[in-house]
Amino acid sequence: MVLLFLATMLLTVLCAQMVLSETVKLTMAHWMFPRSAAYKEGIEEAIASFRAKYPNVEIELLVPGTSNDPFIQGIKTWYVAGNSPDIIGVDAVKMQSFWPDGILLDLNPFIEKDPSFRFNMIYPWTWEGMVFNGKRYGVPREVYHRELFLNNDLFAEGGVSIPSNDWTWNEFVDYARKLTRDTDGDATPDIWGWQSAYTNLYFLHAWGGSFYIDNGRKVGLLMPEAIEAFEQLLALEREMRVAPTAAQEKAAGGTTAMTQNSKIAIFHADIYSIPSNTYSFDYTLRLFPIAKQRAVSSFVNGFGISSASKHPELAWAFLSHLLSADVLYETFVKRDYVSPFHDVNSRGIFPSSNDKIRQQIMFGLNATTVNEHGELVIGPMENATMVRNELNTTIREGKEPVRQVMERLMPVLQANLDEFRSSYFVNP
The missing domain is CATH 3.40.190.10 (Periplasmic binding protein-like II)
Known part of the structure; x- marks a missing residue:
């Protein structure tokens, strides 16, 4: 038996060498x-x-x-x-x-x-x-890691200090209000405290919500936490007026142009804009503010x-x-x-x-709570696309309230999820 084992091992080694000799x-x-x-x-x-x-x-x-x-x-x-x-x-x-x-x-x-x-x-x-x-x-x-970029020049001009990574949602709103300014006296802000951002869905987690719940078996967008997250983000633009509307963004050349031209004090961006020298101003990186819990996104x-x-x-x-x-x-x-x-x-x-x-990027990587793509892949990607489209059009334009839109979408989103799970998962 020992000789047979040794012979087998020798044959294995010789075969491996033969493969790599070619x-x-x-x-x-x-x-x-x-x-x-x-x-x-x-x-x-x-x-x-x-x-x-x-x-x-x-x-x-x-x-x-x-x-x-x-x-x-x-x-x-x-x-x-x-x-x-x-x-x-x-x-x-x-x-x-x-x-x-x-x-x-x-x-x-x-x-x-x-x-x-x-x-x-x-x-x-x-x-x-x-x-x-x-x-x-x-x-x-x-x-790929996202953080909030704070325009140091706009903070200084507004007489506002740089917050810590532990800032709360209420503190963030207060900062955004102080940083939103009308510099030419036409009763319309020229400098905005915050950008309008509806494409990244990880902010749901800041209010304790999630796109999918029950171990990925159900769409969670009608949960109170999810509705509150959408409504709070929308309120920055509508009620508080610390973020530009879609029309104002378009008139200024889009969000990217507004951030590059120092028209937005706090904005959300991927860290790969850093080595490419996208911004000509000094900036500080901070994590998304804590609402009900920490939410830091990467993929x-x-x-x-x-x-x-x-x-x-x-x-x-x-x-x-x-x-x-x-x-x-x-x-x-x-x-x-x-x-x-x-x-x-x-x-x-x-x-x-x-x-x-x-140091801030390393801190953010260690603090990451949400692999945004990892969460969304629990269900079909068309679900995330559908919700983003509604956020950027119907909801942002005020055609329907958040809950009504989610109630309308829910049957389609859940049907897509059920089909996805029955096709792909061993135990749907």
Whole structure:
């Protein structure tokens, strides 16, 4: 028996050596390759260092599409034709399209057998939207994090001090009122305390609400907490008049132009506007104010391995290399990206920024309570799109009150959710 075991082990080693003695080609698909030179260069640098260890492995970069639908359809077409990439870029939307069709492998077995994978260094919330029925169909690689940007110049001009991260909703409203000013005497504000923001739904959590409740089985938008969240946000524009209306935004060239031209004192933005030097003024970052609880939003992109890959172990070996601390820092974080690993980010994110900004971002990443995409992927993405559209049109224009709109939408939203769960989940 011992001889048989040793012979089997020797055969396994010889087979492995035989595979790597010949050229092995892996393919890797991501929508960012043509959209960001820095992103692609980082991947290519990681491939080069991987090939130093595995010289007989080639990795080809593929792009089936640069936006959601073309990328998803391209991957599915290749998969059906038997030409699936070995490694596939994923986010919550794409994950929702891939894993139910069996396109992605469960990565738990690879992670469990890989002692170099620093599981305890990953922000726990980054797994939301990548784990279904206990199976990990992707590993996170890049983090997208949102905070409030406070225009320091407008705060100084208004004689208002910078708040702490523990500011409450009432304090935020008071700040917004003090910062809203009419500078030319025409009885209409020229400087606004707050932007009108209805596209990001994580603010529901600040009032204790959630898009989905009962372990994802029900739409939660008729709960009192959700209705209050929508009404409070809307009141900033309507009753308190500390945020511009849609017509005022349009006349000023849109929200982006208003923030860049120092017309809005407090606004919501992704941290990737920092290294791109989007704003010419000094600013301070702060978390969303506490209403009934803390709500801090982030989301992630990552990679999965195709179930049709002929070399899944080798594909994981590359992903493990890509996510190793040194490689991730040198090829990714140094290029002004933020990783899902605390230890890598601690080396210094956004090198061109200053210590206060970096410290605030690190604080926000550790304080994140909502993986916005991870929560929304519990149900069909068209539900979130439908609600955002109603918020930006019917509700914002005052055509219907919030509760009436949600009551009208609820049958459709719940039917969509029920169909989604019955199709995708083992225990709907």
